[in-house]
Amino acid sequence: MTVLLRRIRPEQFREFILLAVTIGLLLFFAAQIPNYFDPRSVNRLTTGLAITLVVAVGQVLVVLTRNIDLSVSSIVGLAAYMTGTLLTRDTTLSPFAAVLIAMAIGLTLGVVNGLIVAYGGVPAIIATLGTLALYRVILVEFSGAKTVTTADLPDWLNDVPSATIVTIAEYDLRLMVGVALVVVVLGLLILRYLPFGRRLYAIGSNPEAARNAGLPVKRDVFTAFVISGALSGLAGFMFLVRFGNITVTAAQGLELQVVAAVVVGGVAIFGGSGSMIGALLGVLLIEILQQSLLRWAGISEFVKDAILGLLILVAVTADTIILGRLREMWARVRRRDRAARQALTADEGGLAHGA
Amino acid sequence: MARELWRRLLGWEGLLLVLLLAVLGFNITRVPNFLTVANQINLFQLGIEKAIVVLVMTFVIISGEIDLSVASMMGLSAATAAALFESGAPMLLAIIVALGVGAGFGLINGYFVAIVGLSSLAVTLAGYVGFRGLARLLVQDRSVGGFPEWFTRLGQQGLIGPLTLSIIIFAMLAIVATVVLHFSGFGRLTYVIGNSAQVARYSGVSVARTKLIIFTASGFISALAGVLMAARLGAVRASTAEGFELDIITVVLLGGVSIFGGVGSMAGVLLSTYLVLNLRNGLVIAGVTGNTQTGIIGLLLILSVLVPNLAGRVRERLRRRQPDPSLRGPPQEAADPARSQTAPG
Numbered sequence: 001m002t003v004l005l006r007r008i009r010p011e012q013f014r015e016f017i018l019l020a021v022t023i024g025l026l027l028f029f030a031a032q033i034p035n036y037f038d039p040r041s042v043n044r045l046t047t048g049l050a051i052t053l054v055v056a057v058g059q060v061l062v063v064l065t066r067n068i069d070l071s072v073s074s075i076v077g078l079a080a081y082m083t084g085t086l087l088t089r090d091t092t093l094s095p096f097a098a099v100l101i102a103m104a105i106g107l108t109l110g111v112v113n114g115l116i117v118a119y120g121g122v123p124a125i126i127a128t129l130g131t132l133a134l135y136r137v138i139l140v141e142f143s144g145a146k147t148v149t150t151a152d153l154p155d156w157l158n159d160v161p162s163a164t165i166v167t168i169a170e171y172d173l174r175l176m177v178g179v180a181l182v183v184v185v186l187g188l189l190i191l192r193y194l195p196f197g198r199r200l201y202a203i204g205s206n207p208e209a210a211r212n213a214g215l216p217v218k219r220d221v222f223t224a225f226v227i228s229g230a231l232s233g234l235a236g237f238m239f240l241v242r243f244g245n246i247t248v249t250a251a252q253g254l255e256l257q258v259v260a261a262v263v264v265g266g267v268a269i270f271g272g273s274g275s276m277i278g279a280l281l282g283v284l285l286i287e288i289l290q291q292s293l294l295r296w297a298g299i300s301e302f303v304k305d306a307i308l309g310l311l312i313l314v315a316v317t318a319d320t321i322i323l324g325r326l327r328e329m330w331a332r333v334r335r336r337d338r339a340a341r342q343a344l345t346a347d348e349g350g351l352a353h354g355a
Numbered sequence: 356m357a358r359e360l361w362r363r364l365l366g367w368e369g370l371l372l373v374l375l376l377a378v379l380g381f382n383i384t385r386v387p388n389f390l391t392v393a394n395q396i397n398l399f400q401l402g403i404e405k406a407i408v409v410l411v412m413t414f415v416i417i418s419g420e421i422d423l424s425v426a427s428m429m430g431l432s433a434a435t436a437a438a439l440f441e442s443g444a445p446m447l448l449a450i451i452v453a454l455g456v457g458a459g460f461g462l463i464n465g466y467f468v469a470i471v472g473l474s475s476l477a478v479t480l481a482g483y484v485g486f487r488g489l490a491r492l493l494v495q496d497r498s499v500g501g502f503p504e505w506f507t508r509l510g511q512q513g514l515i516g517p518l519t520l521s522i523i524i525f526a527m528l529a530i531v532a533t534v535v536l537h538f539s540g541f542g543r544l545t546y547v548i549g550n551s552a553q554v555a556r557y558s559g560v561s562v563a564r565t566k567l568i569i570f571t572a573s574g575f576i577s578a579l580a581g582v583l584m585a586a587r588l589g590a591v592r593a594s595t596a597e598g599f600e601l602d603i604i605t606v607v608l609l610g611g612v613s614i615f616g617g618v619g620s621m622a623g624v625l626l627s628t629y630l631v632l633n634l635r636n637g638l639v640i641a642g643v644t645g646n647t648q649t650g651i652i653g654l655l656l657i658l659s660v661l662v663p664n665l666a667g668r669v670r671e672r673l674r675r676r677q678p679d680p681s682l683r684g685p686p687q688e689a690a691d692p693a694r695s696q697t698a699p700g
Binding site for chain 1: 421471472478489495656660661
């Protein structure tokens, strides 16, 4: 046990558990559901993941700073609808420009969130509960209760969902999934190697200490919200591409899916702890659970939300209790090791003197 | 006492009063018989379930926590009562079970927050999703109705004169809540815990027990509100009371309760309850649709925290620029802006 504790940080242990649970679930459902791993359903599962994943990456940055962004689903809906409307009016708009517009819409809304939370001092839960409603209303007012339909959209758009980067034995790596994975890798690199990413951990662990240490707390929290907004904008574009028909209720409830995924993925709601890999596993776990339950005979589709709620509670409880213990043990082993090392160097120093 | 009243009138409560008069003025000029008893009853009746939950949410937020699951709890209790009645149980039993479910899940919320020590945000977020999910499991996508006549009559018609049961319950609970919050040991504990749970614990206060009681009450009252709503509407869907947490939390914060805990008064909350009821009514008169109303409530929610924060900061800056000679001694307010700047989850 101590050997294990020396090698693995508690946070990594959490990811292993998550991975084990996910694999366990896959094996369980594979045994229960015939043709579980057939290419078509696997492809559908991975495509369904892509949108949640992109939003989740932004959410991780925000939650790490001890904040939360509940407005993401309204941003996704608004970006999808506005970009869709633009594309129906001007079908010559290039794909690249369309993506940029969607991201700019999301970024603007993220700036509003960031200003209210970081500079206005409004707790994130309150601010984004408000903007969740507000952005949705902007969408309703803007739309005039009309719907964006696939028929009005340019042809290239309808080809994107099935666009594939590589196919290995009928298993596709779709373009959208590729984009999502690139976003995850970028997020991972930011968190691991950029000073900004490291600061997010410091801010979330102890905002007061971070401020006293001279870190730009407000600016970093602001930036986290802006990135979350921009990524939600990108997800909005992906939503438009995937579904084509966009109503005013587009992406409603996605915020819970994302927050649940992030929390289940072990990103602490009190900030300061968590990783992109964890969030990725969280998204994967929830998506697999929900999709598989739908395919599993004898389970009603109405059970979906109840399970999601239970999952959040279990994850948070397990995190606090088990991880708290593990962290204590880890710290104790570390302390003992350090003490041993110090004793050793002290001995050597003493020998040197004697000689 | 008079000075206290002046301080309040010049502060947040005064601002609420001005807002209320403005909205009332608008409503009265647009609707000729706005201030009649019948119309006022109707005004309360339309938002009475939210108003009831607001009373207990005030305790939750003053104690420094939050309960996001109240609206889902309302839906779950309504769905429980409806599903039980549908399967042949007597209505009274169905109601009692629904209330029990509310108290039970409230206790579970409280257990995880107070005993296990999890963030109330995470716990009640799970409840928010989970309770709604259970409601969906119970009534699926149907609309369950056909309740006994006495039940719907209780929800819709006057019990004492024109006053409906819901309004009577609200009035009684408002009195109880005011007395408990401001004139009892439990109320003082709630403030102490909200100001600093750590200080409270060191002074020998049972923080866990107090929070446990508050969350259980929150679940129970929400369930009660859900049953009353089922009686008023005469039918229950899985989406009953969906999105109500926004209104409820907005009213409490608009009433001057600090989201950071420890600050607020029942008077302010009751004032803002009446204000928001009037505002919704005024928006209907002005022809604003339900969806847009929700957006305006959302804006109100943000502003009710943002404005005091910014005002505090401006006041602080002014004070620093021209030091008032009458204000010697330690700068007492210095801790305030620092506190308002932190934005914990």
